[in-house]
Amino acid sequence: MNGPPPSAFPAFAVPKRDRADALTIVGLTVAYRMRGRERDVLQDITLRVRRGEAYGLVGESGCGKSTAALAVLRYLPRNGRVKAGKISIGGRDVASLHADALRDMRANAVSMVYQDPGRALNPSLTIARQVSEAFEASGASADDALARTVDILRRVRIASPERVMESYPHQLSGGMQQRVVIAMALACNPELLILDEPTTGLDATVEAEVLDLIAQLRAELGTAVLFISHNLAVIGRMCDRVGVLYAGKLVEEGVTRDVFARPRHPYTVGLLRCLPTSGRSKDMGRLDTIPGSLPLPGTVTQGCIYAERCKLADARCLRDAPPPYRVASANGDQMARCHYHERAIELPRATPEAASDPVDLSLAPVALKARNVSKTFRVGNELVRAVHDVSLDLAQGETLGLVGESGSGKTTLAKLMLGLLSPDEGATLELDGAALPARVTRRNDEQVKSLQIVFQNPDSALNRAHSVRRLIARSLSKLASLRGAAKEERLQSLTESVRLPERYLSARTRQLSGGLKQRVAIARAFAGDPRVVVCDEPTSALDVSVQAAILNLLADLQRERGVSYVFISHDLHVVRYLSDRIAVLYLGRIMEIGRAADVFGGPQHPYTEALLSSVPSLDGSAGAHGGRIRLSGELPSAANPPSGCVFNTRCPRKLGAICEEQEPPYADAGGAHRIRCHIPIEELRSLQSQES
Structure with missing residues (x-):
């Protein structure tokens, strides 16, 4: 990991926090006024995020994840209001804050990172101006804010912060933009950091870098994280606990490892079965799906809100809304709003598997x-x-x-x-x-x-x-x-x-x-x-x-x-x-091409190896070989590509002068699998098998 050690930044030392949870939500109900009537989009939500904890919130689009984040910030749209419940940040009741106190809380206690960094940055202002404004909002002078901007950009692993400060957002890559937005969010050293789909549009390698960065800064600063995503593998890697939202209700909650290993609500089971897991191909059968769609807000008045889509549902489910059943799991308590939570894992498939013979x-x-x-x-x-x-x-x-x-x-x-x-x-x-x-x-x-x-x-x-x-x-x-x-x-x-x-x-x-x-x-x-x-x-x-x-x-x-x-x-x-x-492309060149099973199974070009090592999985690990390979630097400019092998400036397996001076030919790895690399195929196979 590049950059100076945390001790080099006294301005960002971990402050003393009181014992209150970073975020507490009790009985939260939020309604939007639509077409002349109010519809509940969140119903009786209760959760807490402890100091230094990462809490994941998952569910389909429209289930209320982003509404929950906006309610925490007291930033709901004009047609939205909190009907019931209480939200506290660091022990302070958000609803009771007057305008100045609310502004102070947003400037110093809680920050949010949105899905699209391009929309969060002002295209007409330099990066220096935008990041320094975040420090000024916390009370720093203009000169001090600029000095601290250099430090925070370096902390989020931007290699040349002085150059980036003079740039405009459109001159930066998506990953670089997201790192700038995270730097702005961390400027106030918040007690709570809300991340709303922060990696959806990013490459596997950039996504992995951003996730590493969030984990590192969370460890250094003791910041609590509310992580909103529909990417369950990212949640598995990043979050200690997870809550599953469906149609505005929290239907399952627990330690992430427990929920993903043995889900106790049929909706969670369905979500996990939808994923194309590591090594699975279309020839092995169709993915399972969840039939039907989310109900409209406010349309379910009795019974289980998931009953219409659930293959375990019976008359009891249609009649009686399930209470929050709590059971002890391997790593902590687990809650599920399902009458048949013990049988949820036995949920029948909704989609016929229909495996087919591979076509030659x-x-x-x-x-x-x-x-x-x-x-x-x-x-x-x-x-x-x-x-x-x-x-x-x-x-x-x-x-x-x-x-x-x-x-x-x-x-x-x-x-x-x-x-x-x-x-x-x-x-x-x-x-x-x-x-x-x-x-x-x-x-x-x-x-x-x-x-x-x-x-x-x-x-x-x-x-x-x-x-x-x-x-x-x-x-x-x-x-x-x-x-x-x-x-x-x-x-x-x-x-x-x-x-x-x-x-x-x-x-x-x-x-x-x-x-x-x-x-x-x-x-x-x-x-x-x-x-x-x-x-x-x-x-x-x-x-x-x-x-x-x-x-x-x-x-x-x-x-x-x-x-x-x-x-x-x-x-x-x-x-x-x-x-x-x-086919694996790098700077416009095919570096590797072959059957999917061969490319994923190895041997692989070092670039392919790095890509695959960046992919998170549900068990919280990353990579085809169990550990992530970090690429140094940014993708070089296609206007001035490196000589020799174009990947040599970032390659973790670089041999030396031959990589810098000679373009590698294709080597045959068998079965129409070709790799453009100076390292002999057998040596690549041996190196990668040793590290698997």
Whole structure:
């Protein structure tokens, strides 16, 4: 871990705290006024976060996690109010604070880090100005605030704080922006730090760095943490205790290890089963899902709020709301609001497993071929090589996963395949053995239909003013053979294929949940029977329950239609589940490519090894080999890449001058598994097996 020791920063020494809990919530009920009536979005929530403790709050979107955080800060929107209950921070009743005391509490006792650091930073101010303002809000002079800004940026592991201070937010990477936001949140040395999805949009390596940083600073400063996330593996790694929210109620709570090892509420069981666990692939069977959806706030007036979605529910559950049952578990007390909490672990699957025999893709024809594909952009006076001499084949019915840090060239490569960007001279593309024009504007209708894309955010791809029927029908209207009844039959077939209920056809997309919007986007992409579909982070913004349904859907459609996928994601468990082969990109170059089982099983390129070691798991560990490999420095600029092996400036296994002077060739690791590294394959295998 780089940077001076904590003792170098007397301004951030751990203060003496009183014995009160950092956060206490008792009987909290919060209501929003919607369409003339109040609806309870949180109901009778009771929890506490002890001094120095990390408490995780999990659940689907809409369950009330962020509302709980805003209530703690007394920052609810105008249509929201606390109907009942009490919130205390460090023993102080938040509701009783007058305006000046509330401002003082927000400046000195509690801080919050949001999901999107770009929206939390002012684009018109330098980093120095924004961070120093956080110190000034705590009473520091302007000169002292600037001096302390250097120290706090160094503390959050920013290597060149003086340079970063002169930068504007848009000049920093996402991980760097998030570290700046955390620095601002820690400026007042808060008693309580609230983190609302702080790593959702980050790469595996950057996410791991941010999580390490939070853990380190929590240990140094004694800060309590309320960690809100739908990423259960991150919660497993970071949090001592966890609370599970469903439809505004706390349905389970306990020590994280106990809850994840033996959940006692069917909803928690369902969430955990939705995850694509380490080493699991689509050939091993479909992921389990949670049927139905969250009830509207305030609609459940009696019985168990989860009864309509629970396969254990009976007449008692519909009639009587379960009390908080408490039992002793291995590491502490565990609470669950379920009449049958002892049997929750026996919950029947909601989705048939339907394992299938692996397909021998070596015999499948090549759907898409790319040879010597490069892309150079001119940025100011510099030439930036975003993709460098990439060649690959995509077989019919195959999923190729593209992984690598932000800036590695994944999305640029996908756009080159789609014809949204023109490659440099010398590149060739073929579709089903026929030449494919570089630009989409030069492709015929059949070629355009054959390559489609599903975006990360369906809102950016779907017109909010149009109905679902019109959005899908517009894509079908481009098919000359479909008219009248045939077109309607095709539309019905598509919506059934993507499991989109017919009642949603007349709805506008703004009325749909994130998962339903993504189904509409997938239906539109499949309207023309595509040969290749690029999936660019299609599940990263979705809850684990919705993510599981979308992954099952993509796998089912591939089996039924023989479509090929190029699948881009930062979540390596998701990539492992859906992909047949994986290509690892770094500075626009493929550093490793091979079957998913081979890439994950090893031997691996040192960069792949570092990526896999950064992935958290439910048991709180990280990495394919049990320990995280930390990469030094930031991703180098594609305008001035390192000589020799482009990874040599960050490689933990660097040999010496040969890595700096000579570009490594591909080495054959067997079974069409290739690694671009100077270290011999057998030596890589031996080194990595010793550390596993």
